Amino acid sequence: MKKILFILMAFCLLTATAHAQDTIKIGLMAPLTGSFASEGAEMKQVLELLAANLNARGGLLGKKVELITDDDGSDARTAALAAQRLTTKGVVAVIGTYGSSVTEASQNIFNEARIIQVANGSTAIRLSEKNLKYFFRTCPRDDEQGKVAVDAIVKTKAKKVAILHDNSTYAKGLADEVRPQLEKKGIKIVFFDALTPKQSDYTAVLTKMKGAGPDLVFFTGYYSEAGLLLKQAKQMNWKVPFLGGDATYNTDLVKLAGKEAVTGFAFVMPPLPKYLPSKSAKEFLAAFKKKYGNEPSSPYSVLAGDGFRVVAAAIAQAKTTDADKLAAYLHTQFKDKDALTGTISFNAKGDRVGDVYRYFKFDNKGNIALQK
Amino acid sequence: MKDKSMYIYGGIFAVLAVAPVFLNPYWVDVLNNVGLYAILGLSLNLIVGHAGLFNLGHAAFFAVGAYTAAILNTLYGIPVLWLLPVCALTAGLFAGIIARPIIHLRGDYLCIVTIGVGEILRIALINDLFGITGGPNGIFGISRPTVFGYVIRKPHEFYYLIGTFLMVTIFLFHRLENSRFGRAVNYVREDETAAEGSGINASHYKLAVFVLGAAWAGMAGDIFAAKMTIIAPESFNFWESVVMFAIVILGGSGSIPGVLLGAVLFVGLPEVFRDFADARMLIFGAAMVVMMIVRTEGILPQRPRTYALPEASNAGGNP
Amino acid sequence: MEEFFQQLTNGLAVGSIYALIALGYTMVYGVLKLINFAHGDLFTIGAYLGMTLLASFALHETIGPFLGLIVLALMVMGLVAILGAIVERTAYRPLRESPRLSAVVSALGASIFLQNAVMLIYGARFQVYPEDLIPETSIDLFGLYIPVVRILVLFVSLALMAALFIFIQKTRIGTAIRAAAIDQDAARLMGIDVNRVILLVFLIGPALGGAAGLLVGLQYGQINFTMGWTYGMKAFTAAILGGIGNIPGAMLGGLILGVIEALGSAYISIAWKDAIAFFVLILILIVRPTGLLGERVADKI
Numbered sequence: 008m009k010k011i012l013f014i015l016m017a018f019c020l021l022t023a024t025a026h027a028q029d030t031i032k033i034g035l036m037a038p039l040t041g042s043f044a045s046e047g048a049e050m051k052q053v054l055e056l057l058a059a060n061l062n063a064r065g066g067l068l069g070k071k072v073e074l075i076t077d078d079d080g081s082d083a084r085t086a087a088l089a090a091q092r093l094t095t096k097g098v099v100a101v102i103g104t105y106g107s108s109v110t111e112a113s114q115n116i117f118n119e120a121r122i123i124q125v126a127n128g129s130t131a132i133r134l135s136e137k138n139l140k141y142f143f144r145t146c147p148r149d150d151e152q153g154k155v156a157v158d159a160i161v162k163t164k165a166k167k168v169a170i171l172h173d174n175s176t177y178a179k180g181l182a183d184e185v186r187p188q189l190e191k192k193g194i195k196i197v198f199f200d201a202l203t204p205k206q207s208d209y210t211a212v213l214t215k216m217k218g219a220g221p222d223l224v225f226f227t228g229y230y231s232e233a234g235l236l237l238k239q240a241k242q243m244n245w246k247v248p249f250l251g252g253d254a255t256y257n258t259d260l261v262k263l264a265g266k267e268a269v270t271g272f273a274f275v276m277p278p279l280p281k282y283l284p285s286k287s288a289k290e291f292l293a294a295f296k297k298k299y300g301n302e303p304s305s306p307y308s309v310l311a312g313d314g315f316r317v318v319a320a321a322i323a324q325a326k327t328t329d330a331d332k333l334a335a336y337l338h339t340q341f342k343d344k345d346a347l348t349g350t351i352s353f354n355a356k357g358d359r360v361g362d363v364y365r366y367f368k369f370d371n372k373g374n375i376a377l378q379k
Numbered sequence: 380m381k382d383k384s385m386y387i388y389g390g391i392f393a394v395l396a397v398a399p400v401f402l403n404p405y406w407v408d409v410l411n412n413v414g415l416y417a418i419l420g421l422s423l424n425l426i427v428g429h430a431g432l433f434n435l436g437h438a439a440f441f442a443v444g445a446y447t448a449a450i451l452n453t454l455y456g457i458p459v460l461w462l463l464p465v466c467a468l469t470a471g472l473f474a475g476i477i478a479r480p481i482i483h484l485r486g487d488y489l490c491i492v493t494i495g496v497g498e499i500l501r502i503a504l505i506n507d508l509f510g511i512t513g514g515p516n517g518i519f520g521i522s523r524p525t526v527f528g529y530v531i532r533k534p535h536e537f538y539y540l541i542g543t544f545l546m547v548t549i550f551l552f553h554r555l556e557n558s559r560f561g562r563a564v565n566y567v568r569e570d571e572t573a574a575e576g577s578g579i580n581a582s583h584y585k586l587a588v589f590v591l592g593a594a595w596a597g598m599a600g601d602i603f604a605a606k607m608t609i610i611a612p613e614s615f616n617f618w619e620s621v622v623m624f625a626i627v628i629l630g631g632s633g634s635i636p637g638v639l640l641g642a643v644l645f646v647g648l649p650e651v652f653r654d655f656a657d658a659r660m661l662i663f664g665a666a667m668v669v670m671m672i673v674r675t676e677g678i679l680p681q682r683p684r685t686y687a688l689p690e691a692s693n694a695g696g697n698p
Numbered sequence: 699m700e701e702f703f704q705q706l707t708n709g710l711a712v713g714s715i716y717a718l719i720a721l722g723y724t725m726v727y728g729v730l731k732l733i734n735f736a737h738g739d740l741f742t743i744g745a746y747l748g749m750t751l752l753a754s755f756a757l758h759e760t761i762g763p764f765l766g767l768i769v770l771a772l773m774v775m776g777l778v779a780i781l782g783a784i785v786e787r788t789a790y791r792p793l794r795e796s797p798r799l800s801a802v803v804s805a806l807g808a809s810i811f812l813q814n815a816v817m818l819i820y821g822a823r824f825q826v827y828p829e830d831l832i833p834e835t836s837i838d839l840f841g842l843y844i845p846v847v848r849i850l851v852l853f854v855s856l857a858l859m860a861a862l863f864i865f866i867q868k869t870r871i872g873t874a875i876r877a878a879a880i881d882q883d884a885a886r887l888m889g890i891d892v893n894r895v896i897l898l899v900f901l902i903g904p905a906l907g908g909a910a911g912l913l914v915g916l917q918y919g920q921i922n923f924t925m926g927w928t929y930g931m932k933a934f935t936a937a938i939l940g941g942i943g944n945i946p947g948a949m950l951g952g953l954i955l956g957v958i959e960a961l962g963s964a965y966i967s968i969a970w971k972d973a974i975a976f977f978v979l980i981l982i983l984i985v986r987p988t989g990l991l992g993e994r995v996a997d998k999i
Binding site for chain 1: 403404405408409412505506514515516517519532533534607608609610611613614650653659660
Binding site: 427433480481483484485486487488490491492494495496498499502503505506617621624625628629632658660661663664665666667668671672675676677 | 731733793798800801802803804806807808812813814818934938942970973976977979980
């Protein structure tokens with residue numbers, strides 16, 4: 008019995024946190040545990056770096072910026088709790104998160120609490136179709152990526168295409184987006200199925216796909232599976248070209264698949280800072296390398312960084328932390344600003360506008376090159 | 380003894396009744412999750428604790444309830460709270476159909492079959508079974524519950540809804556435990572052969588308990604769907620079943636206060652450990668082992684039944 | 699037909715790994731009637747240790763690839779075996795006399811702990827085995843392409859299983875293990891030190907699990923901290939399929955499960971692969987409630 012009382016006491020004590028407003032608090036909701044923990048860890052690195060740099064330059068509106076990180080566990084229920092927790096910490100804006108369904112579970116909570124949310128990896132179309140006032144995202148939507156992918160596939164002159172996804176919200180969304188568009192262009196879909204992610208043997212999938220005889224395989228899932236598919240296709244001696252969605256790229260992909268197997272692998276994604284001419288991208292890249300010893304491995308952590316920069320710029324320009332004014336500023340006046348991933352503007356729905364996606368291909372040295 | 384515990388329970392109840400006034404929305408929402416898992420834990424406790432059936436797939440019944448609510452609400456606009464009995468019915472029916480041929484299996488075989496059913500259901504939901512489950516995206520836009528025209532939206536409003544449901548659950552399950560039915564089920568758990576010998580149809584009782592527990596989880600699913608307004612297959616994975624199972628065993632299998640405490644620990648501790656960031660699940664895992672070693676029967680185990688004999692001096696033991 | 703045989707080899711390759719891990723589940727279950735949920739994570743640790751040892755000693759360069767891999771495998775198996783015994787000591791032994799389900803929860807706790815420990819030590823990113831350890835060529839066998847590494851893995855796992863089988867069936871210690879699995883009290887009366895048998899089981903099972911982890915690392919090159927969960931669940935299913943507690947059953951169960959998965963994804967649906975595997979399992983258990991090779995034991999009189 009005493010234990011129950013003790014726990015209740017502990018609950019009460021823990022909630023009694025003081026609200027000092029001498030800093031501007033910006034939240035980060037990221038998957039620090041669970042299956043996308045690697046993405047979350049890098050998002051945190053990027054934001055910590057940017058926040059430290061900003062504070063070194065004097066912060067915002069004369070105050071220091073404080074980053075408050077919370078774990079969404081790549082899970083909707085945990086995310087809803089993380090979001091509730093962030094709302095009680097007095098944050099002005101929240102950056103994140105990665106998974107679309109995870110973001111969705113937090114959207115209403117932030118909106119009702121009047122907190123700006125800038126998602127960095129949630130590409131599902133419907134997130135911005137609800138017309139939430141305070142919701143923005145720095146990543147483009149699936150339909151945007153779908154268009155670019157369709158163009159890329161058409162360019163390869165493939166007549167028969169196999170589409171493989173992994174039944175995640177994102178990968179299935181992209182696959183469903185691309186399929187009818189390809190069919191409309193007279194390209195035959197000879198294979199459309201989902202693999203089970205997080206396994207190590209995809210030879211059964213590859214054997215079946217090979218039997219369908221495609222000219223090109225379009226894989227919309229994530230990079231670890233992409234690495235295994237490429238490697239095992241090569242071991243099977245199946246020389247079909249692969250095209251991937253933006254989650255198939257990570258600097259680790261070359262290591263995962265081996266240089267030989269990735270040669271010729273093409274994919275669409277928002278460019279990493281090193282492919283961008285802008286000064287801020289170059290500075291960011293150098294600072295990141297200096298602090299952590301490697302380049303950012305995922306475009307999504309850089310997009311989280313853009314989210315932070317957008318919020319910081321809005322606070323500095325609008326000279327306020329009021330969510331309504333910030334949202335209005337971002338919707339109407341924030342146009343074509345320089346970002347780590349190209350230029351950034353938002354439309355009325357809070358989606359990033361402009362064509363962000365680029366088409367890349369691996370050469371035989373394991374480097375990627377921008378394709379026209 | 381009896382009086383003392385009544386005071387303690389009364390005190391806890393009073394503290395909890397006014398708690399939302401003092402807590403911020405985050406902690407209220409943590410308590411909401413505790414409440415929801417307490418209901419799920421209590422429903423699983425019937426199956427695992429009282430009947431001794433090794434069920435590691437309870438999330439499946441939770442999912443059936445949640446999806447029933449989500450589909451009927453989004454397609455036909457039926458208010459979610461009206462759907463409570465429907466969710467209980469579908470989850471119970473589902474449990475009945477799958478349990479009928481497997482209920483006779485020995486402990487660990489039943490365990491893997493329930494895991495398997497849970498996984499099959501999750502994969503079916505992901506693959507958009509019958510085109511109505513929304514695939515990996517799940518179903519969104521489930522409406523909030525309304526009570527007498529009042530829309531329940533904020534955490535502290537849900538607190539009282541879930542709290543009421545939990546109170547009703549505790550009351551009913553407490554009555555059930557001490558009923559003829561509850562005693563018979565315990566008897567089957569302790570010694571099936573002896574129970575059969577006393578004229579108890581063991582598989583009949585096992586099946587009834589299984590269906591009842593599942594139906595209750597289905598109703599919890601309805602509340603969950605209404606609270607989240609979006610549900611997806613990943614919310615009902617194997618891990619959820621593991622959590623429910625661990626709540627029952629860690630708290631004290633067969634004991635209502637134990638299961639309640641188990642829910643507090645399982646949902647509450649990871650939240651308390653949030654400040655450890657990425658190490659929080661490590662500490663949580665170690666805590667599970669330590670708690671189990673320190674209290675091998677669970678923290679608040681089921682007390683042996685005691686009956687006051689009319690004139691004898693010593694009370695009876697376990698049935 | 700060619701595709702059928704290709705899928706059959708695919709299934710056997712995956713199945714041999716399942717079988718190797720399933721042995722650990724089934725042996726522990728045999729003597730303790732405990733589902734050792736931490737076993738999958740010991741398998742993960744085997745894979746990570748293999749990678750670390752490869753990187754730090756580079757044995758394949760100093761003493762040649764063949765001998766190097768053998769020494770590496772022995773080191774991994776030894777270390778994981780010790781870890782397995784530590785897990786038994788800390789998380790299971792204190793619960794030996796308590797209700798069985800309590801030990802299951804302790805096992806789950808140990809599993810969560812180990813998995814997160816691996817994540818914190820090595821980081822959450824995917825880890826990669828060094829390339830070119832084993833030539834990446836394939837053998838063309840009547841039109842079937844079978845990678846060399848796959849044949850090697852299949853051979854090694856079958857050899858390990860055969861060794862275990864002979865050990866269990868032919869040696870005195872093996873007989874003691876079997877005796878303890880049938881009836882601990884009777885075994886104790888026959889002068890068998892049951893505690894030592896249990897310790898031994900917790901050395902052998904994890905050693906095989908660790909070897910499986912190393913083989914997965916060598917074959918697929920890519921490892922991550924959650925792999926124990928996925929493989930563990932499959933292997934446990936395989937153990938049940940073959941009849942839990944039965945050693946040849948676990949081997950058969952693993953191979954069959956691998957083949958069901960491969961043929962299921964080839965001829966039914968890839969997306970439903972895991973569901974098909976579980977469905978077959980449930981069907982088998984309804985028809986034969988003891989698993990394929992499980993012996994019918996009287997429950998309780």
